[in-house]
Amino acid sequence: MAESRAxxxxxxxxxxxxxxxxxxxxxxxPVVVLDDLSTGRRDxxxxxxxxxxxxxxxxxxxxxxxxxxxxxxxxxxxxSIVVPESVADPLKYYRNNTCASRALIEAxxxxxxxxxxxxxxxxxxxxxxxxxxxxxxxxxxxxxxxASKLMTEWILxxxxxxxxxxxxxxxxxNVAGADxxxxxxxATSHATHVIEVASQAALGLRQGFEIFGDxxxxxxxxxxxxxxxxxxxxxxHLLAVRYLERGGGSNTLNLGNERGYSVxxxxxxxxxxxxxxxxxxxxxxxxGDPARLVAAAARARDLLGWRPRRAELETQISDAWRWHRKQxxxxxx
Numbered sequence: 001m002a003e004s005r006a007x008x009x010x011x012x013x014x015x016x017x018x019x020x021x022x023x024x025x026x027x028x029x030p031v032v033v034l035d036d037l038s039t040g041r042r043d044x045x046x047x048x049x050x051x052x053x054x055x056x057x058x059x060x061x062x063x064x065x066x067x068x069x070x071x072x073x074x075x076x077x078x079x080s081i082v083v084p085e086s087v088a089d090p091l092k093y094y095r096n097n098t099c100a101s102r103a104l105i106e107a108x109x110x111x112x113x114x115x116x117x118x119x120x121x122x123x124x125x126x127x128x129x130x131x132x133x134x135x136x137x138x139x140x141x142x143x144x145x146x147a148s149k150l151m152t153e154w155i156l157x158x159x160x161x162x163x164x165x166x167x168x169x170x171x172x173x174n175v176a177g178a179d180x181x182x183x184x185x186x187a188t189s190h191a192t193h194v195i196e197v198a199s200q201a202a203l204g205l206r207q208g209f210e211i212f213g214d215x216x217x218x219x220x221x222x223x224x225x226x227x228x229x230x231x232x233x234x235x236x237h238l239l240a241v242r243y244l245e246r247g248g249g250s251n252t253l254n255l256g257n258e259r260g261y262s263v264x265x266x267x268x269x270x271x272x273x274x275x276x277x278x279x280x281x282x283x284x285x286x287x288g289d290p291a292r293l294v295a296a297a298a299r300a301r302d303l304l305g306w307r308p309r310r311a312e313l314e315t316q317i318s319d320a321w322r323w324h325r326k327q328x329x330x331x332x333x
Contacts (some may be wrong), residue, residue, distance in 0.1 A: 011077030013040025057100025178323035181245030208279030256295025
């Protein structure tokens with residue numbers, strides 16, 4: 001079979017993966033989704049996009065999909081992502097993230113897939129000393145989630161050195177927002193993303209918002225994070241695939257806006273955008289929360305030509321708020 005441009009997107013029924021599906025589809029590129037639907041939802045995948053229900057770590061299944069669908073590139077989102085859960089159940093994270101990724105990569109090499117884009121995380125940096133954080137900063141993860149992702153980066157690096165195989169690992173900072181056209185957004189019963197939690201507080205779905213610590217060495221005492229719109233993130237994956245198609249070499253890139261916002265700024269912006277004055281309380285710090293995490297992202301701009309278009313916090317929160325409000329309205333009908 002002649003090489004096809006079809007892309008396999010693992011975890012394509014999840015929050016970030018489904019936005020990548022939209023980006024590829026909008027660009028006219030054929031995609032196939034592989035998702036076990038353990039956290040993803042079938043209705044997040046457009047009806048004209050093939051959905052294979054199964055485990056990304058099932059090498060036999062992946063091999064069959066590669067052969068039958070003419071897959072030339074894999075974009076790998078599937079995995080577990082909740083940091084506190086990774087501390088409580090590390091074996092789950094090493095199984096779902098590291099072991100499953102290893103099996104997937106092996107199936108790709110065996111099936112002749114030469115291009116691979118990996119959903120990694122800024123958690124690989126742990127408690128960084130340099131802000132903004134460059135890609136060559138020490139990788140010293142402080143939880144099994146970050147460690148499981150870093151191990152997969154190592155597997156990719158070593159595989160690329162030994163086989164006809166190239167990859168881009170994308171280290172995300174804090175993902176936010178929803179599709180500006182209202183086609184998708186975050187939807188979990190146990191929210192962990194700050195903006196999603198704030199949206200739920202504004203909708204009255206939880207009893208206010210808790211800030212974990214207000215005594216950090218930051219302008220207002222609360223943690224500062226670099227928020228990146230999910231649609232900008234999806235666009236970066238599309239650009240990474242095109243970079244590899246042009247013959248680009250293996251690389252690891254940060255994805256962020258190079259600007260930090262505090263938790264208090266997130267809360268105040270959500271209150272202003274939503275017009276809802278929900279209760280805010282301050283609790284103790286959570287173990288392992290760095291005071292500031294802000295990306296240095298020049299490498300992604302230079303190599304991919306990536307330019308985030310929805311970098312402002314108010315834009316990200318407005319998109320998220322509209323999505324969550326519509327979801328609640330739809331459920332109430």
